Amino acid sequence: MSATRVLVLNSGSSSVKYQLLDMADRSRLAVGLVERIGEGASRLLHTPAGGERRERVEPYPDHGAALKAVAAELAADGLGLDSPDLAAVGHRVVHGGREFTRPTVVDDRVLAEIERLVPVAPLHNPANLTGIRTAQALNPDLPQVAVFDTAFHTTMPEYAARYAIDVATADAHRVRRYGFHGTSHAYVSRATAELLGRPVEDVNVIVLHLGNGASASAVRGGRCVETSMGLTPLEGLVMGTRSGDVDPAVVFHLNRVAGMSTDEVDELLNKRSGLVGLCGDNDMREIVRRREEGDERAALAFDVYVHRLRKYVGAYTAVLGRVDALAFTAGVGENSAPVREATVAGLEGLGLAVDTELNNRRTDTARVISPQYASVAVAVVPTDEELEIATQAYALVSS
Ligand code: ADP
Numbered sequence: 001m002s003a004t005r006v007l008v009l010n011s012g013s014s015s016v017k018y019q020l021l022d023m024a025d026r027s028r029l030a031v032g033l034v035e036r037i038g039e040g041a042s043r044l045l046h047t048p049a050g051g052e053r054r055e056r057v058e059p060y061p062d063h064g065a066a067l068k069a070v071a072a073e074l075a076a077d078g079l080g081l082d083s084p085d086l087a088a089v090g091h092r093v094v095h096g097g098r099e100f101t102r103p104t105v106v107d108d109r110v111l112a113e114i115e116r117l118v119p120v121a122p123l124h125n126p127a128n129l130t131g132i133r134t135a136q137a138l139n140p141d142l143p144q145v146a147v148f149d150t151a152f153h154t155t156m157p158e159y160a161a162r163y164a165i166d167v168a169t170a171d172a173h174r175v176r177r178y179g180f181h182g183t184s185h186a187y188v189s190r191a192t193a194e195l196l197g198r199p200v201e202d203v204n205v206i207v208l209h210l211g212n213g214a215s216a217s218a219v220r221g222g223r224c225v226e227t228s229m230g231l232t233p234l235e236g237l238v239m240g241t242r243s244g245d246v247d248p249a250v251v252f253h254l255n256r257v258a259g260m261s262t263d264e265v266d267e268l269l270n271k272r273s274g275l276v277g278l279c280g281d282n283d284m285r286e287i288v289r290r291r292e293e294g295d296e297r298a299a300l301a302f303d304v305y306v307h308r309l310r311k312y313v314g315a316y317t318a319v320l321g322r323v324d325a326l327a328f329t330a331g332v333g334e335n336s337a338p339v340r341e342a343t344v345a346g347l348e349g350l351g352l353a354v355d356t357e358l359n360n361r362r363t364d365t366a367r368v369i370s371p372q373y374a375s376v377a378v379a380v381v382p383t384d385e386e387l388e389i390a391t392q393a394y395a396l397v398s399s
Pocket of ligand 1: 210211212213240282283284285330331332335336
């Protein structure tokens with residue numbers, strides 16, 4: 001097959017992020033995003049490889065109009081969607097339920113199944129579906145590949161995926177732990193094994209994906225055995241605006257005592273909690289700066305964030321039994337030396353330590369930051385979800 005390009009689309013409710021990659025050399029030919037779709041003055045930012053960034057501000061009433069504008073920008077660079085070099089469009093789809101365990105070429109059955117999962121992913125799956133349908137309409141001959149955020153976690157054993165609630169009720173409403181960020185956990189756990197120069201089958205890794213959303217996973221020999229997000233991305237670690245783990249009775253309490261509706265508590269836990277709820281900021285740079293200036297709220301937010309991370313590292317050490325590497329990734333994980341240092345401080349008993357100089361050094365590439373003597377390699381491993389989506393989509397259509 002001569003076509004080697006893959007367009008990766010990450011469609012949100014009012015935005016589309018895109019990258020065009022050439023899988024012959026894994027290079028990026030163009031990257032961009034459209035924001036504020038359907039909100040009046042939408043904005044398109046497009047950057048071709050080696051070229052200047054271009055900006056267009058005009059109204060795109062829907063994803064169809066936005067993607068048409070993206071297609072026009074790509075065509076202006078000689079990278080049009082009708083090019084015979086384009087092998088597929090790879091779509092990030094947030095929720096694949098139990099059904100989708102691997103990337104899948106989209107047909108009517110697949111669309112119907114993604115639609116059926118809307119009740120468990122009401123914010124994300126509709127936007128992802130719109131992205132797929134729009135791309136299909138632009139070029140009906142092109143394979144559309146859905147790559148699911150949940151797929152990597154479908155290997156979790158049943159006892160890790162189950163909540164301890166009445167089985168009939170749980171099954172009737174698909175209430176179980178699915179996990180998210182799977183594309184990143186898959187990519188980073190494999191990249192960590194590569195960094196250590198060992199076959200992925202032999203390596204046990206704890207991955208901490210710390211972006212605005214954050215999740216941990218325990219990966220044994222390349223297969224996920226546990227992850228921190230659950231039915232939705234709300235469970236687990238402290239995030240930018242999400243609480244992560246709370247006693248579920250907090251919801252009933254706020255309902256009964258504060259008179260808050262289900263939607264209001266949903267909004268509280270997803271949008272006004274986490275770092276923002278604790279100190280008003282969700283940017284870790286700002287929190288670290290304020291903490292260094294003696295700001296107590298910022299210091300508490302930092303401590304709550306790190307304490308939760310340490311609990312998960314301990315728990316996942318027990319889940320895996322033997323840990324070869326702890327990998328930090330995404331915005332906070334890749335960039336915040338203070339968070340990494342505090343996460344492993346005093347955990348020599350678990351074989352964990354960081355070398356201060358290695359931890360503070362900045363590079364764009366994967367690196368080990370633990371001292372020689374540590375039995376667990378602590379690593380900073382930049383994630384690349386677009387490359388992973390393109391790789392999976394390309395592998396599927398070129399096989
Ligand atoms: P998203 O989940 O939106 O993809 P990212 O992985 O890009 O998020 O992470 C965004 C977060 O990374 C920011 O909110 C900020 O807290 C953090 N971050 C980015 N750069 C730095 C930095 N240099 N130091 C500390 N934190 C950073």
